[in-house]
Amino acid sequence: MVVYAAEQAVAIAAVRRACTLTTAVFNNLVKGETLVKGDKSPVTVADLSAQAVVNTILLHAFPSDPIVGEEDAADLRENKVLCARVIELANEVLSVPPSELAEEKASWGLGEHRSEGEVLQAIDRGNYEGGRAGRMWTLDPIDGTKGFLRGGQYAVCLALINDGRVELGVIGCPNLPLDPAIPDGPAGALFVATRGRGAFQYPLSTVVGSKIPPVSLRMPSLPFENLSFLESVEKAHAALDTNAKIAQLLGVKCEPVRMDSQAKYAALARGDSSGGVYLRLPANTEYREKIWDHAPGSLLVEEAGGIISDAFGKPLDFGAGRFLGKHYGVVGAGKEIHQKLLEGVQQILKEEGKLA
Ligand SMILES: Nc1ncnc2c1ncn2[C@@H]1O[C@H](COP(=O)(O)O)[C@@H](O)[C@H]1OP(=O)(O)O
Numbered sequence: 001m002v003v004y005a006a007e008q009a010v011a012i013a014a015v016r017r018a019c020t021l022t023t024a025v026f027n028n029l030v031k032g033e034t035l036v037k038g039d040k041s042p043v044t045v046a047d048l049s050a051q052a053v054v055n056t057i058l059l060h061a062f063p064s065d066p067i068v069g070e071e072d073a074a075d076l077r078e079n080k081v082l083c084a085r086v087i088e089l090a091n092e093v094l095s096v097p098p099s100e101l102a103e104e105k106a107s108w109g110l111g112e113h114r115s116e117g118e119v120l121q122a123i124d125r126g127n128y129e130g131g132r133a134g135r136m137w138t139l140d141p142i143d144g145t146k147g148f149l150r151g152g153q154y155a156v157c158l159a160l161i162n163d164g165r166v167e168l169g170v171i172g173c174p175n176l177p178l179d180p181a182i183p184d185g186p187a188g189a190l191f192v193a194t195r196g197r198g199a200f201q202y203p204l205s206t207v208v209g210s211k212i213p214p215v216s217l218r219m220p221s222l223p224f225e226n227l228s229f230l231e232s233v234e235k236a237h238a239a240l241d242t243n244a245k246i247a248q249l250l251g252v253k254c255e256p257v258r259m260d261s262q263a264k265y266a267a268l269a270r271g272d273s274s275g276g277v278y279l280r281l282p283a284n285t286e287y288r289e290k291i292w293d294h295a296p297g298s299l300l301v302e303e304a305g306g307i308i309s310d311a312f313g314k315p316l317d318f319g320a321g322r323f324l325g326k327h328y329g330v331v332g333a334g335k336e337i338h339q340k341l342l343e344g345v346q347q348i349l350k351e352e353g354k355l356a
Pocket residue numbers: 143144145231232233234236237238259260261262283284287293
């Protein structure tokens with residue numbers, strides 16, 4: 001079994017630095033009174049500069065690894081104002097010298113100012129087409145952009161894929177409570193999973209994190225009546241009405257918990273009292289799921305003892321390119337209930353006429 005210790009250290013540093021950036025953008029641009037309702041520019045700026053930060057670090061640490069990133073720099077090459085903001089933000093984070101507390105290394109491209117050309121090139125480094133063979137990273141610099149703008153849940157998501165299999169996943173959730181039992185307590189959690197070596201939660205802040213040991217994540221085994229479904233906030237992203245019918249069929253009594261982003265996978269993996277089942281059935285069959293939206297989250301759940309599959313029990317395929325391979329929906333739960341959940345999902349889909 002490959003340990004991926006160096007990759008893990010680099011990925012954690014990259015996600016932590018990107019979370020510092022997205023938090024700063026939220027505090028300065030979204031929370032500020034200057035934002036006109038409906039203005040998406042803060043999220044564009046945060047997305048692109050967070051991708052610049054992560055890709056610059058990966059590029060220095062692992063120069064030959066390709067990256068499948070959600071964003072590209074095409075808009076920045078057209079828009080000088082946007083471009084200047086992104087360069088400035090990325091540099092604010094990248095130029096901070098390596099932190100001993102966070103066990104960072106100067107060779108990861110930290111502590112230096114980057115030129116406009118270097119930042120744009122780093123963002124465009126995310127244009128790899130993915131595929132079945134070899135090693136690659138996949139990045140969603142802000143997953144859950146709607147949640148980011150609402151001040152709700154969002155996540156910085158990075159995974160290492162080798163020969164189509166997710167080997168390492170790191171997810172930063174700046175707004176997720178560290179302790180699910182204290183929802184109003186300190187927020188900012190970092191989730192790390194390595195294939196065959198478990199799933200762990202760390203505090204996102206290294207200052208706090210240097211004192212608190214990581215928590216090993218194990219999904220609890222709950223019967224359907226004691227758990228709730230974790231689902232999207234956005235009706236356009238998942239068939240929430242179908243979820244409600246499945247929940248009723250299986251005897252689920254608790255209300256669904258809705259949150260944006262792969263924070264749902266994190267809540268499932270650590271067994272938040274509210275969680276138990278992840279269900280994402282397509283609301284619109286035209287939409288194609290991307291690998292960066294599921295790679296780290298699915299490994300996190302699997303390493304915490306759960307199963308992630310499509311509605312027919314088929315494992316998710318991360319080797320088909322930038323999009324997930326052929327599948328119908330995403331269904332996640334603990335090992336003990338996953339099969340029963342699939343049967344419920346299929347029965348309702350049949351009743352709705354969604355199965356051929
Ligand atoms: N029609 C859609 N169906 C499913 N997922 C979608 C759809 N439109 C966007 N998404 C993606 O859903 C993810 C968020 O999911 P959730 O609602 O569970 O938080 C985002 O990555 C978003 O992609 P994008 O980043 O391109 O907007």
